[in-house]
Amino acid sequence: MWLGLGRITQIGVRAAGHQLGDTVVIAGLGLLGQLVAQYVALAGARTILALDPAPARLAFLAGLPTVQPFAGSAADALAAVRSANDGFRADVAYDVTGHHAVLPTLLPLVRDAGTVVVLGDTGRPHLQTLTPDLVTRGLHLVGAHDSQAPVQSPTRGLWTGRRMEEFFLHLLTQGRMNVRPLITHRFAPAAAAEAYEMLRTSRASAMGCLFVWSD
Structure with missing residues (x-):
């Protein structure tokens, strides 16, 4: 189970194109969201805004000093994002909720030319909608799915699913991630x-x- 989850979330984090010091929003703190938060912290995020209506889920991230929990929805989080980022919006946001209604509420939380990663499939993608933010503010919308991991690597620099699993295990054995x-x-x-x-x-x-x- 953990190898698959570690691979899937790694695909999303790699697709986001993080920079050191990013402010990141993660909506949905189930197992996938928890692992995304740990990966993003390792990638050098300055602040991680963790959004989930369930306070119990946010409590699992108490050990990550970069995390600021928000017990609510993305639709109500803009003020919290600005407060955590010197008045600015986030650089990257992740939709890990699996719910079609979240995406349009997440787009306004990202700065101009920022990135929104939709990790996984809602099961009803035809119900997902966009807002004018995507075009008028030049956002990057990235889909991330387990099927994107190549089975074989034609070059040494390309991460296969197996290599991502091995790296996940490496992080666990070093204590840099904890499940x-x-x-x-x-x-x-x-x-x-x-x-x-x-x-x-x-x-x-x-x-x-x-x-x-x-x-």
Whole structure:
């Protein structure tokens, strides 16, 4: 599981084209958003605005000094973004929510010629809409998906999915990334119905859930 998530999020962060000192907005702090935040911190972000309506999800980022949590939606976050960035908008924003309605509320949070990364597929992309910001302010809209990772590398400089997975493991073994706190629940396989009911009714209280198989 973790290798796949580490690869998918790395594809998005690489696509963003970060610069040292970026101010970054991340909307959606599920497992993917949590890993994006850790990668972006390693990439030299000055400030990371973490947006999620669920305070419990924001708490997982308490160990990252660059993170400023915002328990709300992107639609209400512009003042917080400006406050965290000397009055300016963000350099890069990530939509990691998986919800089609978030993209148009995220575009106004990015500076002129800034970048918005849509990480993953909403499942209903035909419902996503744009705002005039994209054209009038020259924003860069980037889609990032697991299918973009090449299987083989024709040059040494091209990152394949396997190389990204190996780099993710390298960061974990060095302690520069940490997924241990993100495993919040463990269930026996016989408790599968209980696990899925918990996720259905109390999704915000859970992060990573594992089924523990034993003899």
